[in-house]
Amino acid sequence: xxxxxxxxxxxxxxxxxxxxxxxxxxxxxxxxxxxxxxxxxxxxxxxxxxxxxxxxxxxxxxxxxxxxxxxxxxxxxxxxxxxxxxxxxxxxxxxxxxxxxxxxxxxxxxxxxxxxxxxxxxxxxxxxxxxxxxxxxxxxxxxxxx
Numbered sequence: 001x002x003x004x005x006x007x008x009x010x011x012x013x014x015x016x017x018x019x020x021x022x023x024x025x026x027x028x029x030x031x032x033x034x035x036x037x038x039x040x041x042x043x044x045x046x047x048x049x050x051x052x053x054x055x056x057x058x059x060x061x062x063x064x065x066x067x068x069x070x071x072x073x074x075x076x077x078x079x080x081x082x083x084x085x086x087x088x089x090x091x092x093x094x095x096x097x098x099x100x101x102x103x104x105x106x107x108x109x110x111x112x113x114x115x116x117x118x119x120x121x122x123x124x125x126x127x128x129x130x131x132x133x134x135x136x137x138x139x140x141x142x143x144x145x146x
Contacts, residue, residue: 023062
């Protein structure tokens with residue numbers, strides 16, 4: 001399950017993705033996405049440190065997308081905020097830990113099953129970009145208006 005911080009980060013990025021060349025104030029993103037302002041500040045700071053966002057202070061300032069929405073995938077954002085993308089620690093890629101109860105990883109059917117699930121999940125998350133979510137949101141909103 002995704003953390004609130006991760007979900008809020010994705011919502012903020014989708015919001016910004018609707019105007020990828022724009023600059024965004026924290027208060028505007030907070031209101032549009034229903035994210036508590038203080039929580040959003042920490043999220044945007046993390047996205048800035050990761051090189052996904054940039055920021056400019058002063059008049060005409062705010063946060064902006066440093067990269068194209070086509071180059072920001074869900075796997076990257078989830079790993080940034082939630083760490084491992086796996087249900088068991090022995091099936092993670094970047095955060096591997098051996099399971100205490102496991103006698104032999106090579107013959108462990110539980111690990112094998114969860115490795116397959118993780119691999120499929122990561123591939124799907126790598127394919128889905130913020131740009132895809134922006135397009136889907138626009139399409140869904142158009143369908144509701146019909």
